[in-house]
Amino acid sequence: MAETETIKAVAIGLNTGQRDFDYSMEELSALAAANNIEIVETVTQNLDRPVSGTYFGSGKVEELAQIVLDDEATMVIANDELSPSQIRNLEKVVKEDVIDRTGLILQIFADRAQSREAKLQVQLAKLQYQLPRLHTSASQRLDQQTGTSSGGGFTNRGAGESQIELNRRVVQRQINHVRHELKEINKSEQTKRQQRERKGLPMVALVGYTNAGKSTIMNALVRQFGMNDDKQVFEKNMLFATLDTSVRQLTFDDQKQLLLSDTVGFVDHLPTHLVEAFKSTLYEAANADLLIQVVDSADANRDNMMATTMKTLSDIGVPDLPMITVYNKADLTDRAFPSREGDSLTMSAKDATSVDLLVDMVREKVFTNYVTAEFLIPFANGDVVSYLNDHANVLETEYVEDGTKVKVELERTDYDRLNQYLI
Numbered sequence: 464m465a466e467t468e469t470i471k472a473v474a475i476g477l478n479t480g481q482r483d484f485d486y487s488m489e490e491l492s493a494l495a496a497a498n499n500i501e502i503v504e505t506v507t508q509n510l511d512r513p514v515s516g517t518y519f520g521s522g523k524v525e526e527l528a529q530i531v532l533d534d535e536a537t538m539v540i541a542n543d544e545l546s547p548s549q550i551r552n553l554e555k556v557v558k559e560d561v562i563d564r565t566g567l568i569l570q571i572f573a574d575r576a577q578s579r580e581a582k583l584q585v586q587l588a589k590l591q592y593q594l595p596r597l598h599t600s601a602s603q604r605l606d607q608q609t610g611t612s613s614g615g616g617f618t619n620r621g622a623g624e625s626q627i628e629l630n631r632r633v634v635q636r637q638i639n640h641v642r643h644e645l646k647e648i649n650k651s652e653q654t655k656r657q658q659r660e661r662k663g664l665p666m667v668a669l670v671g672y673t674n675a676g677k678s679t680i681m682n683a684l685v686r687q688f689g690m691n692d693d694k695q696v697f698e699k700n701m702l703f704a705t706l707d708t709s710v711r712q713l714t715f716d717d718q719k720q721l722l723l724s725d726t727v728g729f730v731d732h733l734p735t736h737l738v739e740a741f742k743s744t745l746y747e748a749a750n751a752d753l754l755i756q757v758v759d760s761a762d763a764n765r766d767n768m769m770a771t772t773m774k775t776l777s778d779i780g781v782p783d784l785p786m787i788t789v790y791n792k793a794d795l796t797d798r799a800f801p802s803r804e805g806d807s808l809t810m811s812a813k814d815a816t817s818v819d820l821l822v823d824m825v826r827e828k829v830f831t832n833y834v835t836a837e838f839l840i841p842f843a844n845g846d847v848v849s850y851l852n853d854h855a856n857v858l859e860t861e862y863v864e865d866g867t868k869v870k871v872e873l874e875r876t877d878y879d880r881l882n883q884y885l886i
């Protein structure tokens with residue numbers, strides 16, 4: 464990320480009586496910090512709903528303008544998604560850029576995106592967000608601030624109608640272009656996925672709120688399975704450390720294998736466009752056989768985080784899958800760990816015993832339907848042998864006079880289907 468000066472901003476939030484209001488304001492500060500923006504003051508108002516044209520009531524907006532002036536802030540950040548006209552009207556009074564939570568999250572994603580796919584996905588979400596907001600200058604300002612140029616440069620405060628029309632067409636064209644490129648990438652991604660699926664390996668996906676410890680758990684598991692350090696993924700104490708999906712193949716002592724995926728974390732009010740754009744990245748979660756929901760159990764707001772995770776999963780179309788709930792970071796709490804209760808595990812990603820226990824739970828959930836059997840498959844039925852090679856764990860193969868003798872570990876359904884070949 465480019466070295467940039469810190470911007471001073473005033474955070475604004477509407478308290479409609481929602482129970483996690485204080486937390487969401489705190490989180491807004493953290494999101495701002497992740498974007499090199501320092502919140503110098505917070506202004507809140509208690510209202511049942513936002514004022515349609517200006518978000519805050521008019522008296523409060525005047526007060527806000529004075530505070531911005533006194534604090535020498537150059538930006539106002541709203542805790543809720545603002546309508547284009549709210550942004551416009553607030554900017555008129557405050558005389559500085561006004562952005563909202565959505566714009567902020569999009570910008571963080573834009574800065575963090577590494578792979579071509581993630582970059583395009585973020586760009587698509589940004590363009591869609593900007594389309595109805597072309598007359599505001601805030602998104603352009605953010606682009607300049609972070610040195611990225613994904614779709615910036617065409618916003619133009621005070622531009623004439625026809626200019627805005629023109630800009631809209633340019634953005635629409637960019638959207639189509641990005642969509643097209645993404646489609647191309649998806650095609651090759653799909654091939655990779657199909658290859659993985661053809662192997663028939665069970666897929667386990669780590670999901671959860673951002674910063675819960677998903678990548679740390681992935682790395683602990685990878686280490687546990689003796690893989691090289693180059694298989695480690697990026698873990699860091701920051702929001703949205705991970706944006707791309709990484710998949711690792713883990714092989715247990717008994718040769719059983721599974722695929723483990725680590726992916727983007729969730730946050731409250733994850734912008735809809737972003738959820739849309741990241742659907743393909745989240746493919747692994749949607750198609751998993753087992754989800755491991757990682758929760759930061761040391762965070763006082765963990766219940767809301769879990770609720771947000773469950774809601775986001777359903778938003779991206781993840782079906783009701785078997786799930787292990789990991790209450791992570793127990794070392795930062797006074798709870799005893801590791802401790803298992805049904806499908807929940809209180810643990811620390813930094814503790815080897817915890818990781819062992821998690822491995823046991825995963826094995827138990829994923830391989831419950833596996834049985835070991837010996838088949839004798841006539842040479843004429845070579846396709847069955849290929850099927851087993853692809854879909855089962857072949858432990859021994861021996862070519863005898865009347866066919867291929869295989870010892871395999873396979874799913875119960877396959878076992879039932881192939882029982883005519885049982886020895």
Ligand SMILES: Nc1nc2c(ncn2[C@@H]2O[C@H](COP(=O)(O)OP(=O)(O)OP(=O)(O)O)[C@@H](O)[C@H]2O)c(=O)[nH]1
Pocket residue numbers: 671672673674675676677678679680697698699700701702703704705706726727728729757791792793794795810811812813
């Ligand atoms: N003390 C403690 N710290 C942990 C534990 N697990 C993770 N962390 C720390 O929490 C921070 C976030 O961990 P990550 O693994 O990057 O979190 P993530 O869920 O992948 O986050 P995103 O990629 O942003 O969604 C890092 O600084 C980790 O070292 C734990 O069990 N105990």
Ligand SMILES: [Mg+2]
Pocket residue numbers: 677678679697698704705726728
């Ligand atoms: Mg991560």
